[in-house]
Amino acid sequence: MIEVLGRRPALTLSVCVALFLLISVLPVNDYVLHILTLSLIFAMFASGWNLTLGILGLKTLGHHAFFAIGAYLSAIVAFYGGVSPWLTIWAGAALAALAGLLIGLPILRIRSMPHVAIVTLAFAEIVRLIFSNLKDITRGELGFWGIPPFDPVSFGETTIRFGLGNAWGSYVLAGAFFFAVQAGLLLLLRSRPGMTFAAIRDSEAAAESLGINLSTWKLAAFALSAGIVGLSGAIYAHYVMILTPTSVAGPEMLITLLAIIIVGGAGRFFGPLYGALLLTGSLELLREFGEYRMLLYGALVIGFVFAAPHGIAGLRIGRLRRRDRRGTRERSSAA
Amino acid sequence: MLRLEGIDVHYGATQVLWSVDMHVAQGEIVAIMGPNGSGKSTVLKAAMGLKAPSGGRVRLDGREMQSAPATERPRHGMAIVLERRRLFPRMSVHENIVLGAYARPARETRGSLDWVLGLLPDLRDHLDATAGKLSGGQQQMVAIARGLMARPRVLLMDEPFLGLSPAMVRTVSAIMRTINDEGVAILFNEQNAKLSFALSHRGYLLESGRVILSGSGQEMLDHPEVKRVYLGVREEAVR
Amino acid sequence: MTASLFLEMVINGLISGSIYALVGSGIALVYGTTRVLNFAHGELLMIAGYLVLFFAVTLGWNVILASVVTLALVGGIGAAIQRVTIAPLLAREDWAFRVIAATIGLSILLQSGAQIVWGEQFRTLPYFFDGVVSLGGLRMPVQRLSILVIALALMGLCALVLYRTGLGRIVRATAQDAEAALAVGIPAGLVHTSVFAISAVLAGAGAILLSPILTVNPWMGVSFLLKGFAVVILGGLGSFGGAVAAGFLLGLIEAASVTVLPTEWRDVVAFTFLIAVIWVRPNGLFAGREA
Numbered sequence: 001m002i003e004v005l006g007r008r009p010a011l012t013l014s015v016c017v018a019l020f021l022l023i024s025v026l027p028v029n030d031y032v033l034h035i036l037t038l039s040l041i042f043a044m045f046a047s048g049w050n051l052t053l054g055i056l057g058l059k060t061l062g063h064h065a066f067f068a069i070g071a072y073l074s075a076i077v078a079f080y081g082g083v084s085p086w087l088t089i090w091a092g093a094a095l096a097a098l099a100g101l102l103i104g105l106p107i108l109r110i111r112s113m114p115h116v117a118i119v120t121l122a123f124a125e126i127v128r129l130i131f132s133n134l135k136d137i138t139r140g141e142l143g144f145w146g147i148p149p150f151d152p153v154s155f156g157e158t159t160i161r162f163g164l165g166n167a168w169g170s171y172v173l174a175g176a177f178f179f180a181v182q183a184g185l186l187l188l189l190r191s192r193p194g195m196t197f198a199a200i201r202d203s204e205a206a207a208e209s210l211g212i213n214l215s216t217w218k219l220a221a222f223a224l225s226a227g228i229v230g231l232s233g234a235i236y237a238h239y240v241m242i243l244t245p246t247s248v249a250g251p252e253m254l255i256t257l258l259a260i261i262i263v264g265g266a267g268r269f270f271g272p273l274y275g276a277l278l279l280t281g282s283l284e285l286l287r288e289f290g291e292y293r294m295l296l297y298g299a300l301v302i303g304f305v306f307a308a309p310h311g312i313a314g315l316r317i318g319r320l321r322r323r324d325r326r327g328t329r330e331r332s333s334a335a
Numbered sequence: 336m337l338r339l340e341g342i343d344v345h346y347g348a349t350q351v352l353w354s355v356d357m358h359v360a361q362g363e364i365v366a367i368m369g370p371n372g373s374g375k376s377t378v379l380k381a382a383m384g385l386k387a388p389s390g391g392r393v394r395l396d397g398r399e400m401q402s403a404p405a406t407e408r409p410r411h412g413m414a415i416v417l418e419r420r421r422l423f424p425r426m427s428v429h430e431n432i433v434l435g436a437y438a439r440p441a442r443e444t445r446g447s448l449d450w451v452l453g454l455l456p457d458l459r460d461h462l463d464a465t466a467g468k469l470s471g472g473q474q475q476m477v478a479i480a481r482g483l484m485a486r487p488r489v490l491l492m493d494e495p496f497l498g499l500s501p502a503m504v505r506t507v508s509a510i511m512r513t514i515n516d517e518g519v520a521i522l523f524n525e526q527n528a529k530l531s532f533a534l535s536h537r538g539y540l541l542e543s544g545r546v547i548l549s550g551s552g553q554e555m556l557d558h559p560e561v562k563r564v565y566l567g568v569r570e571e572a573v574r
Numbered sequence: 575m576t577a578s579l580f581l582e583m584v585i586n587g588l589i590s591g592s593i594y595a596l597v598g599s600g601i602a603l604v605y606g607t608t609r610v611l612n613f614a615h616g617e618l619l620m621i622a623g624y625l626v627l628f629f630a631v632t633l634g635w636n637v638i639l640a641s642v643v644t645l646a647l648v649g650g651i652g653a654a655i656q657r658v659t660i661a662p663l664l665a666r667e668d669w670a671f672r673v674i675a676a677t678i679g680l681s682i683l684l685q686s687g688a689q690i691v692w693g694e695q696f697r698t699l700p701y702f703f704d705g706v707v708s709l710g711g712l713r714m715p716v717q718r719l720s721i722l723v724i725a726l727a728l729m730g731l732c733a734l735v736l737y738r739t740g741l742g743r744i745v746r747a748t749a750q751d752a753e754a755a756l757a758v759g760i761p762a763g764l765v766h767t768s769v770f771a772i773s774a775v776l777a778g779a780g781a782i783l784l785s786p787i788l789t790v791n792p793w794m795g796v797s798f799l800l801k802g803f804a805v806v807i808l809g810g811l812g813s814f815g816g817a818v819a820a821g822f823l824l825g826l827i828e829a830a831s832v833t834v835l836p837t838e839w840r841d842v843v844a845f846t847f848l849i850a851v852i853w854v855r856p857n858g859l860f861a862g863r864e865a
Binding site for chain 3: 012055059061103105106107109110112113114116118119121122123125129130132133188251254255258259262266276282291292295297298299300301302305309
């Protein structure tokens with residue numbers, strides 16, 4: 001588990017929270033807050049995906065489907081039903097988790113990476129097309145606009161407002177959700193379920209021989225992962241307040257998130273946060289070179305796969321492990 | 336002729352062979368014996384280059400083999416019959432056998448095929464059969480034939496008797512002697528001590544990745560350690 | 575439905591199916607032999623589309639010459655992708671996912687590269703063949719029918735190479751048992767590079783056949799990649815013949831769906847069919863008939 005969580009995960013998480021709070025009281029400009037908000041939302045998406053991709057070792061490629069489901073369902077219920085987004089986001093997350101169960105059932109019985117990868121990708125395409133084709137409800141590629149932001153919250157005198165244009169409130173909200181999810185995941189991974197996940201990833205056969213019901217565990221992890229991604233999608237919808245099927249479930253979303261995970265470190269607990277901050281943040285600076293952005297993402301993914309397969313979060317641990325191994329070999333050849 | 340010197344092999348961080356020394360001289364049949372997991376197969380794979388050793392060297396007629404990948408070694412006179420035959424299951428017996436000569440010049444193929452079918456005449460009737468549909472014994476014949484097509488001077492055989500009926504074990508042993516009479520040295524592994532040492536000129540006893548004994552077949556059979564561990568408690572030790 | 579409408583549906587299904595078969599059989603060949611899923615396979619199609627446009631339209635070459643040169647170049651590009659991006663990853667831990675990630679990265683890189691080089695202009699090639707065939711009240715442009723005929727001929731040629739040549743023999747041997755192939759001295763690198771080249775040529779041929787009836791654009795490979803993957807799973811992973819059969823089946827299913835549902839639901843039907851099959855037969859429709 002050290003490999004996944006790093007040496008002192010709770011401490012690292014506390015430092016991240018402290019930094020997050022510090023930024024919230026500093027006079028930071030709205031544009032920077034906007035980028036940080038997006039980073040936090042994508043970091044949440046990535047940590048949900050990371051649960052299956054890295055930590056459980058299931059190579060799913062269609063999690064943008066759950067992001068889209070969470071985003072659209074929450075937006076539709078809030079827009080047409082007039083329900084507060086504070087409630088609808090949970091419906092979005094729940095439907096995403098349910099979709100995770102639905103798609104998880106057929107693929108998890110198969111221990112074949114290509115099947116998992118292709119079927120999840122095909123599922124994402126189905127979801128994108130459905131939202132694109134249900135024009136009466138979603139307006140298709142024209143864009144579903146007018147999605148309500150989260151209702152304002154009042155503390156005595158002060159009222160916090162959310163949604164695009166209310167940078168500070170949105171930043172705090174995204175951070176609160178992100179860190180709540182991270183804390184929950186950390187608790188989960190350090191408990192018995194965490195050990196079970198690790199056992200499954202290291203050896204399915206061995207885990208099974210210990211009496212672990214593989215399908216149930218994988219399915220539960222898959223649904224949880226889909227639910228977290230769905231929640232991030234719902235928060236995204238009420239932040240940007242406009243959705244198109246391609247922007248939330250298209251190939252660009254896949255490559256952006258894949259880049260975040262690979263650059264941050266697949267299977268590392270803090271990988272998604274590092275990756276999201278680095279990519280959403282620093283590459284936003286390159287916005288004027290819009291058409292080169294995807295080129296750069298592609299190059300970054302290839303570069304990291306070759307040079308630093310465990311991403312930023314794995315850099316230090318990787319070096320330590322290599323030294324360890326060299327140490328044992330020297331010792332053994334001396335013996 | 337074939338010499339392994341101080342071979343170390345790691346699987347990941349686990350070391351499975353510790354400084355293994357072995358040699359096979361011209362015309363010899365040499366057995367590697369040892370319990371399950373002692374590293375017998377790994378020795379053969381390391382010799383063939385299918386598993387890269389982390390230390391030590393493999394020499395063939397004094398020539399260093401480390402830099403030669405597995406695909407080069409048949410050219411230098413080595414061939415391996417892998418554990419559980421490992422035929423190309425959806426190809427015909429003929430295709431399987433001919434592929435054994437892949438590393439040799441094409442003009443030799445005809446002659447090699449005649450030589451091999453001369454040694455294993457039963458195969459003539461099955462040349463068009465699908466390899467995967469043959470019985471275990473027949474598959475072992477095809478696997479041996481495929482190995483011989485490389486015209487090896489030393490043939491490595493990984494568990495050649497695994498899963499064969501007693502009658503088939505006798506047949507395969509006889510074939511191994513015939514091959515040996517043709518001047519092909521054989522290095523093979525087998526768990527059954529009596530079988531191994533009766534068939535071989537010399538043998539090695541491997542335990543936990545180390546050579547703990549070596550000697551002629553009869554010497555090994557008479558050795559108290561072998562008697563105690565492998566013959567005395569035969570029921571537990573053998574399969 | 576009248577007989578001629580039904581015939582039209584079947585022929586249209588077979589025509590689009592033949593492209594899926596071309597793309598899918600290439601992916602299946604690569605997967606069956608090397609266990610690699612190449613997510614940049616669709617971009618080979620796209621590159622071939624631009625190349626044939628360049629030779630046939632910009633340079634004004636004869637279509638056959640342009641096609642042959644395009645196929646040779648695309649085959650070379652396929653081989654280069656294997657050598658440069660895939661082969662170095664194979665020896666490392668967790669290589670299967672790394673190859674997927676690296677080829678997804680490459681796919682995006684090539685798409686945006688094409689967008690920067692050629693822009694977003696959507697272009698088509700003029701028809702190679704003029705004329706219309708009448709089939710019992712049904713009129714079909716020769717151009718469209720030629721897709722089916724040429725695709726079938728190419729896949730037949732490919733099967734001939736696989737089952738009747740020395741190269742085919744070592745490809746099949748590697749597909750059936752990679753370690754045994756290594757042990758008899760078959761160079762895995764050569765086999766891997768060859769199957770990538772062959773699969774690239776198949777995808778390139780698909781692009782050339784499509785270029786007069788579809789627009790060539792940087793993203794044209796994406797949907798064909800997904801369809802190709804679907805075909806490979808339906809046909810039983812790694813089975814060349816299975817992929818060809820599944821390609822035609824998928825084409826027919828799509829053609830049938832268009833007669834009852836609006837066109838924009840076609841791909842939903844296709845991918846739902848894939849997932850439904852996975853529910854019932856995880857190993858594909860034609861499992862157990864590998865190369």
